[in-house]
Amino acid sequence: MSTQAQVRTRVRTSVATVSLSGSLEEKLTAIADAGFDGFEVFEPDFVSSPLSPGELATRAGDLGLRIDLYQPFRDLDSTDDEQFARNLIRAERKFDIMAQLGCDTILVCSSPLPTAVRDDDRLAAQLHELSVRADRRGIRIAYEALAWGAHVNTYRHAWDIVARADHPALGTCLDSFHILSRGDDPSGIRDIPGDKIFFLQLADAPRLSMDVLSWSRHHRNFPGQGNFDLATFGAHVQASGYTGPWSLEVFNDVFRHSATGRTAADAHRSLLHLQEEVARVQESECDTRGLSLFAPPAPAPIDGVVSLRLAAGPRKDGELREMLRHIGFHLVGRHRQHDLQLWRHGSLTIAVDATAGTVWTAPGIPADLPALTQIGVRCADPDAWGRRAAALEMPVSEVDLPGADPAQSDVVRLRVTDATSLDLRSPSSGAGWLSAFEMYPIPVAQWRRQRALFTGVDHIALALPADSWDGVMLALRSVLGMQPHEGLDVTDAVGLMHTQALTLGDGDARLRILLNMVDGNAFGMENIPVARRGGVSHVAFSCEDIFTTATHMVAGGYEPLPISPNYYADLEARFGLHPELLDRMRTLGILYDANADGEFFHLFTRTVGADLFFEVVQRVGGYKGYGEPNAAVRLSAQLR
Amino acid sequence: MSTQAQVRTRVRTSVATVSLSGSLEEKLTAIADAGFDGFEVFEPDFVSSPLSPGELATRAGDLGLRIDLYQPFRDLDSTDDEQFARNLIRAERKFDIMAQLGCDTILVCSSPLPTAVRDDDRLAAQLHELSVRADRRGIRIAYEALAWGAHVNTYRHAWDIVARADHPALGTCLDSFHILSRGDDPSGIRDIPGDKIFFLQLADAPRLSMDVLSWSRHHRNFPGQGNFDLATFGAHVQASGYTGPWSLEVFNDVFRHSATGRTAADAHRSLLHLQEEVARVQESECDTRGLSLFAPPAPAPIDGVVSLRLAAGPRKDGELREMLRHIGFHLVGRHRQHDLQLWRHGSLTIAVDATAGTVWTAPGIPADLPALTQIGVRCADPDAWGRRAAALEMPVSEVDLPGADPAQSDVVRLRVTDATSLDLRSPSSGAGWLSAFEMYPIPVAQWRRQRALFTGVDHIALALPADSWDGVMLALRSVLGMQPHEGLDVTDAVGLMHTQALTLGDGDARLRILLNMVDGNAFGMENIPVARRGGVSHVAFSCEDIFTTATHMVAGGYEPLPISPNYYADLEARFGLHPELLDRMRTLGILYDANADGEFFHLFTRTVGADLFFEVVQRVGGYKGYGEPNAAVRLSAQLR
Incomplete structure (x- = not known):
């Protein structure tokens, strides 16, 4: 013993x-x-x-x-x-x-x-x-x-x-x-x-x-x-x-x-999580007195986000497809039985669900469509994640992707929020369910063009009602072992929003999630844009050169957001950026932030439906933020 | 000059x-x-x-x-x-x-x-x-x-x-x-x-x-x-x-x-109000330098609340009428054209509106019926109030009581909240619109019984969403010259509520209003009782002897709320009240509070519909509060 x-x-x-x-x-x-x-x-x-x-x-x-x-x-x-x-x-x-x-x-x-x-x-x-x-x-x-x-x-x-x-x-x-x-x-x-x-x-x-x-x-x-x-x-x-x-x-x-x-x-769950954390401190102190019996499987490595699923419903389907085309995604397949399309951009896959059905952001609160319903993450050992989640009493959902065989799928699904789940997949999974899709051949020209664009998912923002906030925070921290960073209040023309970033480890780029909490009073208020009532959700793609990327996007049909000229005058006063650079940014709707760590360039699409949009970001140096000071400028342009 | x-x-x-x-x-x-x-x-x-x-x-x-x-x-x-x-x-x-x-x-x-x-x-x-x-x-x-x-x-x-x-x-x-x-x-x-x-x-x-x-x-x-x-x-x-x-x-x-x-x-309006307040300070200092030109008519004396109007709609009408009968009100008349009944208790009148129609507590938020839609207050000079309200840019509404002639009515109506207006009436007004009602003769026995009961309205509680709070506070303070007292957070089984009392002058009993703010997050939440989602509204009647009053009410059909026996055990431990007194209180569902100023006895009815109830209070000595520590006990009993 x-x-x-x-x-x-x-x-x-x-x-x-x-x-x-x-x-x-x-x-x-x-x-x-x-x-x-x-x-x-x-x-x-x-x-x-x-x-x-x-x-x-x-x-x-x-x-x-x-x-x-x-x-x-x-x-x-x-x-x-x-x-x-x-x-x-x-x-x-x-x-x-x-x-x-x-x-x-x-x-x-x-x-x-x-x-x-x-x-x-x-x-x-x-x-x-x-x-x-x-x-x-x-x-x-x-x-x-x-x-x-x-x-x-x-x-x-x-x-x-x-x-x-x-x-x-x-x-x-x-x-x-x-x-x-x-x-x-x-x-x-x-x-x-x-x-x-x-x-x-x-x-x-x-x-x-x-x-x-x-x-x-x-x-x-x-x-x-x-x-x-x-x-x-x-x-x-x-x-x-x-x-x-x-x-x-x-x-x-x-x-x-x-x-x-x-x-x-x-x-x-919080007491189970605490026991694991206490044991970690005790181990680091080589103190074995009174060590807790609770020892779930440790978090396994995660590679990054590889797929997304968006519920568009029959009414928002067209608008979302147009947006995906404009930012450089291509329709590559269609489900044989369901109204489910597959879109690709490099190694990123987006499944668009055009079937009817309500997505709930919280009990009693329907999400505005389109809504992000799944985040697909590649990892080495989904099964270990499944056992870890179960040990922490986090429900592991059934996998309901049409065509998938739950017993074989090697996918572990965690319900992160009421609207969105996280699918943990092994690199080998996925081949099985693809057979349920009719896949289209892709022209070589398209493959070429894609190379210049997104390199992955930089971060994903999820809208949360205040009631769900603490529970979601605990789930991300306990099961996934994510670390919270400093929270921030962001104000704009329609209200104040608390936003909070979480990353794997200290700033680990493989999974970054922003939680956006809206003031609960906004629900049911007539004069609040729907986007704000349901919160703000978006997916930010990373790229290596935002100017090249944006130029390609414009060629693909993307219309830059009409950012106020006053914003660029202020950037000049604050950062002394070169007028020529500011001109290029203005033309492409690119926003800017900088601090001691580095620089941040980003652009936004208009919203699709009321609540969802996409962002493209380029990080220069060690910039760790999300361009939060630009939130009001972004929203003002999206509302126009 | x-x-x-x-x-x-x-x-x-x-x-x-x-x-x-x-x-x-x-x-x-x-x-x-x-x-x-x-x-x-x-x-x-x-x-x-x-x-x-x-x-x-x-x-x-x-x-x-x-x-x-x-x-x-x-x-x-x-x-x-x-x-x-x-x-x-x-x-x-x-x-x-x-x-x-x-x-x-x-x-x-x-x-x-x-x-x-x-x-x-x-x-x-x-x-x-x-x-x-x-x-x-x-x-x-x-x-x-x-x-x-x-x-x-x-x-x-x-x-x-x-x-x-x-x-x-x-x-x-x-x-x-x-x-x-x-x-x-x-x-x-x-x-x-x-x-x-x-x-x-x-x-x-x-x-x-x-x-x-x-x-x-x-x-x-x-x-x-x-x-x-x-x-x-x-x-x-x-x-x-x-x-x-x-x-x-x-x-x-x-x-x-x-x-x-x-x-x-x-x-x-806040700047107009401030100018009036500044002028008041300057006058008290006999300082005439830079006195503001803004000088609305001063607030005229108010006698007290004499009537209420409740919107019950066709669905809640029966339940409300039964409650009014149980607490000692009598049906005295009915409108000849509309489904509007008049109820009396001593000098208090309640009009019950059974016609269909939505009452809004705020834009986009329908009130749960029955809702308090009018508070009738008697005052010497409604016209002066009307001019004062207009000077402070407070809209003075049209009077729409069926049968009333707006030009003759001598009633000034101020919209205090989205749901509730305050009618300022002169002692002589009211005779005109009564002709639109068919009045019933009242048995002498009823008149006798009434004498023992309510002496007036002690206070009225209005439910307010957070968005309306500051505006209502300003209206009551600027136009009516009411004084706010210390605000208080009250917790119970379904949440936390901020409550704030206002009185005419310092504790003046002729008009006391409690504003109850509910956490906006409650709207749309499934597990919140409707009463709490729409806030808590009630009317508290004053009496001289709550034990006699409650005994008469029980004879009239009122069922005391089933207050927890644990509550009375706690009262005994805290205040050392006599067991016999505690027994009588328990039988009649009477709650208790006391502080250095005096004592407070009160009882509550069950809720009518989801949101409205009545209270009966007896103040002993100079007690100025509202029995706030009893809120959780009251709600727990009402929910059963």
Whole structure:
């Protein structure tokens, strides 16, 4: 038996009911369905529920769920002795409920009130008194520092008070948000005896500049959805010897109204993802104490995007075909049974689906057609990806490309968003389903012309409603191992859009995805262009010389976007570009950006339908951006 | 001629193009239509516009608009002399454009960069050099301190640099956001010579805890929509002798996608409102320098809410009538031509409209029926209200109550939200239109029973989509002179709702309105109860003894909401209420809140249709709230 196997333990998973939407009954069902071992009762959920404590305990038992924590108990300590006495009575009433619930741990958080006790000995004495009463009832007190506590607001201080109070029924509760939001160094967690950590609450959060209280109450999310280094945090906790549940406590405005089951599934996936990340940190530290049992197959190498599928429907089919022809794609085949065409450009394939059918960007929100429904990626080992996705509880869809034999196809399909899936194919796959197509011979002249144009797919932008954002982010980061870069707000004539790039590894060009979130208020608003309501989706092709490429495209029928002359005057003022270069750019509708890393030239097509367009980009030097400052200029030209 | 008349001046109004959504052409049309005298060209709007500078100048001239300012010119000063030389060339390119625009003032803002000049003399010298160049072109430099400037970030410092640079083409620009967001004392504005203030930018903002840059770029709004004391600020500016335009520069995520014309109208109204507020401050200071010419009729006294109109449509009519009967209203008449019933309870009248027709909560968003479409308020002088509303450019609607003669009706109707209007009626009005109704005799027993119940309308809650929020807030504050109280986020099982109370004067009970904003993302989401998608609207009746009232209601058929027993256990733990009182409350579905001001008892009906319900409240002592902590408990019971 290896040393590693000896110490590996199964992590018990838990989640606070406040993290999900719905009634308490709905939450419990979703928590059990998602595979959690237990949950925290968030008191306001219990207070408004018709379930009595006994009924709740029975329901939890029937679902195989432990009630891990009752929370929060606020404002225990007080400089006013009478108030403290009343608080002890209030606590006894909660112990009554916990006895009926069969829950043995209550969260007591540090007080943010002006009456908070600021004398550590007196505070420890008050906590000791509460612990004596709790102990009589068989209940444990988990004392937590709120980041905005009046006196106690760091985990070190909370642990110091617990040590000072010195009662077996008293321990501390660690909450990653309260610790990391303050920028505290979490390494001191290693110094706390694991058996005195009575509970562990985990939350991630995006980097935001706002007061910690608002940040905490509205913008927490699950591990792998935000910007905290939870992997290192988790490694510290494992090193302490803590063996209790890993529990999610997330206050998030979007989750509060999102589909309960979907959020619960994301929550559980986030804990699996975190375990893998923690194990990675532990391995890098050669620390094998408490290594998690969870070890999915590692991500296999990906070569890059080789194919796309676009749903055009019968109404947008003509417009899309014209656009594809103009930018240099050629119709090479047609399905024998279905209204499905194959277009090629060099080694890139686009399948255009002209059959009728609705594509959904989210439950209840139909996408505007044409919509990008599949991204085909070539990789060495699709099967390993399939096993990895399954381990991370990500549904692997059936392959429904007409003509394909699912058992033989060697294609793994991951649903990345409601509208778009990612197909992972081995280099050998694809030959089988081609037989379902009638293929056309291609004139040599066309092959020649193509050589000058696109070298691949630079990036793909996907439109996302706010409700889907965190779930998609987690899927891309956990299953595919993609890395998020700095998010950005882009403004234009019709609103503000948050955009976020993800790449394989640090800027790896083989797969770059931009997520575009539109303000949910735009849905149903009359004066918003349809493109903005449904978000903005596009495919950007890379090329080696954008001027040559654009000239060829114009020869093929592409009409450059009418970019404002004011834009080129501003480029001249800002970058001092040569007037002759600016003239060529203006003629071909080419936009420009530059920074310390390099330069970026790009052009856009008009939109096809309301929502889809194509981009062509040329990167010079190490430019890593996406020309975001040009978004308003691009949209203004597309709207004309 | 009085002294006051001698110094009153007409304020010139202006607005930055960034404050509105749409293309630059659409913005200009909306700005002219709203009655502005001029506008600021926000450079990114110009850069993405197809209009050449000459075409823009012509368009502005045709619309009767002055181009008051070109902005912003960023990062002029630099510790790197070569960079500063390049910045001067960049400025010259902008002067070229301004010459074609016919615009003579450019905004230069303090630098937030690490290369910002931190030596005041050197900074003044660089600004002097720019001013010499500008002067040659007939252009003026308005230098502004950004709140997040690296070295210059207060208006006093910016003015000091301007004084030090000492050039006739150089003055300062004041921006209320940059000054008030930092908590700076604006009274020093009085010490700046008015002719050295080259420009005035105004923005209000809600009180938010976030970094000033994000607050500024996303959450500014128009005067009368936020929490800044702009009246005092404006009085300081008037006292300085400034005679230039009062211009709005607002960066607001919601306005960026809202209807352009509506936002522009709100913008202009906000400047009229501000002038009235400034004049009020000046009068209180006996300061008659520069008093504005704008003086609408003052708000006339309001007695209170006396009637409501509810649109039920043919489908919700029966359900609503049953509810009205259960809570103690009686059918007293029916319209002779239309399907319109009159219901009475004491002196309160409710008209129920069962005719078919859609009520819109916002353009494109149909309200769920039944919906509250009119609030009837009794006041001494409706005509004065009508003239006041007209002066503040608030549309006064036609009165369409069947049977009413608009010329005679003595009713002024203000559209408060898209769904709901406020009817201001004199005590004598109403007799005319009653003749169109067939009235029923009422049994004496009914009259008796009614005496014990409602004493009036305590408050009315209106559901608002985020897009309408600021406009409605401004209308209530400007025309009706209502005062906003602290806003509050309320969470429950289906999401988070921002709620905001407004009252006449400070807590005046004669008219209390709660605005409820729902997260726009909820629209179109499948798993959100309809009630939450369309917002939450209700009418709260006041009473003197809620236990007697509720007992009478139960006798009339009202079924108390099934409030969770856990709620009463929690009330006992929190407030130590007597078990017998808790028992009576539980039986009647009565909820409770208390604070230092007093106590609050209230009960709710189930919802009628998806969105409307009634509340009964009893206030004890000086309790000023609305029982907000009980929202989740109420909704949980209504959903069952």
